[in-house]
């Protein structure tokens with residue numbers, strides 16, 4: 001058994017990145033400024049997006065986008081229930097109604113097939129999630145959105161570096177990325193809204209900083225533009241330059257990170273292939289490059305016991321995610337209950353994320369596989 005605890009995720013930060021953060025701290029400008037602008041430019045160039053706006057989290061970015069689209073009371077927004085709670089919460093906070101689409105049992109993705117029957121005259125937007133680092137099947141979903149005149153926002157929190165049919169996520173449409181510490185690249189906390197809709201991006205840019213009409217950072221005077229006026233009340237959701245400079249360093253290494261993640265996953269799949277109780281997620285059949293944000297398995301055993309047993313063997317795990325429609329507020333407010341979304345519920349009861357981060361070693365993967373085997377053997381006794 002391992003003597004040292006293997007966490008489920010650890011950020012990969014270099015000495016060079018730490019030095020760059022130090023330089024910003026010593027520079028006299030630490031909040032939103034030249035490094036944010038550079039980070040936005042570099043991220044747009046990387047994804048192929050027409051434009052990008054940096055924000056303090058993906059949740060903040062989603063809040064700005066939903067408000068910019070005018071989502072509010074009486075509107076319905078379709079999104080999966082098996083995802084992080086942030087999107088559904090925002091829909092509720094804006095007074096709109098979340099409508100949860102079921103997912104594919106093996107890839108955990110929503111699809112045109114699961115979304116289309118839910119579209120009503122009240123539907124305003126669709127928010128698919130690129131789950132675990134693979135892309136959702138966007139062409140049919142885009143087609144549906146355009147046929148029905150619906151806004152389409154991609155939750156790309158897991159999809160930094162993901163490709164769909166040869167194009168990076170973020171290039172087309174509107175996609176929101178997260179730089180939370182467990183994501184494929186990090187700024188401590190942070191996010192990025194990429195869009196090919198210039199008017200939408202301009203609104204997001206204003207809403208993320210108090211709703212001011214011009215960018216608050218003036219590059220000539222290195223200060224705040226004094227003539228900025230409120231166009232519409234907005235938030236305080238800007239990213240700091242301290243975070244942005246870390247993001248610039250991480251972005252340069254993102255493809256390397258993701259390649260290492262893919263190697264580790266290949267080893268996992270090999271080591272777990274002879275354990276029938278462990279079922280990894282299925283891979284999409286359409287063209288894609290997987291960013292391997294998470295390596296998720298479904299265990300044919302009691303999950304709480306399984307996760308606790310791995311922890312006893314010094315292996316950390318995660319749970320991404322619990323179905324939202326079965327959580328207290330959603331059952332009480334919308335009367336949602338079990339039976340509504342069979343594939344979501346089946347997975348919500350079983351999924352477990354195994355350790356996966358670029359600085360993990362091959363031996364770490366072998367330790368996890370050995371711990372799983374010993375856990376399952378012990379459960380049989």
Ligand SMILES: *Cc1c(COP(=O)(O)O)cnc(C)c1O
Nearest residue numbers: 057058059084086157178179180
């Ligand atoms: C992490 C995550 C978010 C939120 O990202 P933050 O930057 O923490 O706000 C949204 N959706 C999904 C699917 C996530 O995993």
